[in-house]
Amino acid sequence: MxxxxxxxxxxxxxxxxxxxxxxxxxxxxxxxxxxxxxxxxxxxxxxxxxxxxxxxxxxxxxxxxxxxxxxxxxxxxxxxxxxxxxxxxxxxxxxxxxxxxxxxxxxxxxxxxxxxxxxxxxxxxxxxxxxxxxxxxxxxxxxxxxxxxxxxxxxxxxxxxxxxxxxxxxxxxxxxxxxxxxxxxxxxxxxxxxxxxxxxxxxxxxxxxxRERAATRAALAEQWEQDLRAGFAGQLGSTLPLLADLADGVLDPRDDDTRRRCALAATQLRRLFAENDDVPDPLVHEVTACVHVAERRGVAVSLAVSGAPVPVPTDVRRELTGPLVEALSAARERARVSLLRTEGEVRVAVVSDAEVEVGTARGRVEVEGGTYGRHTRMEARWRTS
Amino acid sequence: MADELSAVVVDDHPAVRAGVAYWLSSGTPPIRVVAGGEDVRSAWLGEGATADVVILDLHLGGPTPVLGDLRRLVEAGRRVVVYSMRADDDIALQCLELGALCYLTKAEGAEHLVQATRAAAEGRPYTPPSLAGALAGDRSDHRPALSAREVEVLVEWFQSESKDFVAQRLGISLSTVNSHLERIRVKYALIGREAPTKAALVARAIQDGLIGVDDL
Structure with missing residues (x-):
């Protein structure tokens, strides 16, 4: 909710x-x-x-x-x-x-x-x-x-x-x-x-x-902008090689795998653009951005958000939405995306009809994936305390 | 006709009333919508007054939810399924506290509405996925203590919208998933203000052996 x-x-x-x-x-x-x-x-x-x-x-x-x-x-x-x-x-x-x-x-x-x-x-x-x-x-x-x-x-x-x-x-x-x-x-x-x-x-x-303060502010602003640009370049991920391969004719746009890679790149970009928007609840905003890309591809996505918002640092949001991007871009027709904020955890989950599983990860954000019957499940969890 | 379930639909949109009536009548067995109207009077007058279940839209033409009407209906022993456009955890929990048997968002489909109405007609609670999310994300001080398994069931149900999936994930049967959800609702019925529907819900759970008298 x-x-x-x-x-x-x-x-x-x-x-x-x-x-x-x-x-x-x-x-x-x-x-x-x-x-x-x-x-x-x-x-x-x-x-x-x-x-x-x-x-x-x-x-x-x-x-x-x-x-x-x-x-x-x-x-x-x-x-x-x-x-x-x-x-x-x-x-x-x-x-x-x-x-x-x-x-x-x-x-x-x-x-x-x-x-x-x-x-x-x-x-x-x-x-x-x-x-x-x-x-x-x-x-x-x-x-x-x-x-x-x-x-x-x-x-x-x-x-x-x-x-x-x-x-x-x-x-x-x-x-x-x-x-x-x-x-x-x-x-x-x-x-x-x-x-x-x-x-x-x-x-x-x-x-x-x-004058010195003004100079410092200018230098910091410049540094921030550079970091932002570097961050963007770093997170473009698979987009640049994909574009290069498409331009060179190495990849066939009709190929299923190419389509899947394009879907992934589009979702990554959309999430990246949403990352710097000034909104009350950035995590919901980023998750919604990912859902929109999937919906444009024709996937029927049901999104549910529950629990009161908690502040989530940018890099943690990135780790939480990264697996979501992968799981959503692999979904074919249906996907259920949920964001749950309980007392000690933030949990982002996707249950979809994808055939590709998202790998597991251990760290600040735990990622778990698996296939259960017709469903493929991915969940990223972050402990707030 | 006596054993056919009946419902009254209170919603300010005629299209919603028609849609709900169609959904309910096309289920097996069908549920007959005996009355409907854009305000809560239709649930108190004529055939609406004796309908088994009241399907109540929380926002009847105004910005304030009609929680007072919900309270009065529940106090009169009516079984209410709240059917709202708003996906708001706090409002959902408030409706449960008042004694509604289900809080369903309009984004959730026909299947949930039919199941919720059928359960309500028997005085049973129904917990759709969005409500499961609201219960899992409940951070209020007076919330009941849920077991780890109950929390797992809530979260998995919220995340997947599929009880088969929950059963498969947790390695339990479908009926166990349902009884976990029902037990959670009994725990919620035991807190806060008293209501005939909540008391009936608890009594029924004891009768079914879902909880013991010692658990109270």
Whole structure:
């Protein structure tokens, strides 16, 4: 009894799993981020080194200074050199180095500022103030909140120390404002530029990933089509040699054996075409296709289907319907085709008036054939569990 | 005329009614169709009310099967052969559950219809191949436990449509094939809702020695 339940089968071809895809994209954007940070840090290392050599050493040579200023420069240079160990290898700075470096440069800055006379604050002799900002930028480039906090602390500390050193007049306040603003905005500008680069890199990664996915999909679709074509060619079975022999006149179309071979080839082809149709119950569809070919040959076929549909993989369907194709193409006038789906089995059977028996087979699908009186029987069974 | 079997045919197609009447009357011995009509009233009124067997089409002009009418007929003790165009396992099993003695699809020929009607007139079940398939493919929880041999008989009968073939394949006699099929139907009659026809079927099977009282 035919009972088709609506199911779904997709022939959209294999698609990459979404989870894996997104994971891959995450790795790619992290890699791009590391790349941008490494590049910008290398530039900052150069800037800091040049500034320390020129402005730092230059100021020490040009202006009278307290011995503490030399210590400050030494600390700053040491921190820069320490950072260079990781920066030149394009590696992120370890947390210990970052924390130690920040504390050291902030302390050095406080010391250098404390020994300055009040009039020299934020002047050329206060070279350390601007340098600290660059060092902080180098240390905290990839830790934006910490960097902003450290910069704010640095400004508050510098201005606080300056105010404590003596009451400034209006002109001095204006000068200090200009210095703080220009130095800070230059350094923050570098930070903003880095964020821009990061965003562009992330977009580039996204585009590249999308392009790669499209290429993969195209390659998979092509592979699927090739497999399908190869499968078709492989399953054409006896058709091609039969056609060749008919064309060459080796076979006589009136001959019974030739007719039987043609019937077999026609049924095989019809079943093969039905295999890729998108239908709710593919097995019933393929069995029906085989029955139609036999009916066109004039065989009276009675088809019965019973039991609720169960999913059957394509290759198992092929093994189940293969013997059916043979048995049906051998039937002369009458055939009974049945498909039964019980709790643990799918059974395809043909009882016909054929004189040719289908051989037995043992495997995933068991095939059994035999002759009983006027009837020839074939059954293919597949255990679902 | 008293010992001649009679039937009433309920089908919404006149051609089917005429065809069934012809098939039944040309059997040996012939079965007389005493009434017929496009709805179930013909089975309750006039000669139709006393006919031995009701041959009932499940779809009388509407999309819904007339299971209610089937239930009422069976409750009144009528012996019903359901004759349907639909080859649907679930509907077939439902009809058996309600107490129909046979579920026959219209794709199955005259021979099955005559045998089913004759069996029904005696209060016996008849299991055509398609119904055997429905029973073999039954995966419901409350289905009766069938022996391995009974399942074999069901499947072979479904696959071959020939009892001779089944007997030859399994190395048993034709009457053994029939008694296996009848015993299976008795097992089905013992489950689900009660119906006079099912009780009579079981009683008859005990009388015939097909099953013992211990099997109940």
């Amino acid at each position: 035919i009972d088709q339940r609506v199911g779904a089968r997709s022939w959209a071809g294999p698609v990459l799993s979404r989870g894996r895809d997104e994971g891959g994209r995450g790795d790619d954007s992290r890699e791009a981020e590391r790349h941008v940070f490494a590049g910008v840090r290398l530039i900052l290392l150069g800037v800091t080194a040049v500034l320390q050599a020129s402005l730092g050493f230059g100021a020490l040579l040009t202006y009278p200074h307290h011995p503490a200023a030399r210590v400050t420069l030494a600390v700053l240079v040491s921190v820069t050199l320490l950072c260079a160990v990781w920066v030149v290898r394009r590696e992120p700075l370890p947390r210990v180095v970052v924390v130690g470096g920040v504390v050291a440069v902030m302390a050095a800055s406080a010391v250098a500022t404390a020994v300055l006379p009040s009039y020299a604050h934020f002047g050329p002799a206060h070279w350390s103030w601007g340098q600290i900002g660059w060092s902080l930028l180098l240390l905290l480039l990839d830790r934006v909140p910490a960097l902003l906090a450290a910069q704010a602390a640095h400004i508050v500390l510098g201005v606080g120390q300056w105010l404590l050193a003596g009451t400034p007049d209006r002109a001095a306040v204006g000068n200090v404002g200009v210095v703080v603003l220009s130095v800070t905005s230059l350094q923050l500008g570098a930070l903003v530029m880095t964020r821009f680069m990061l965003r562009n890199a992330a977009q580039a990664v996204e585009v590249a990933a999308e």
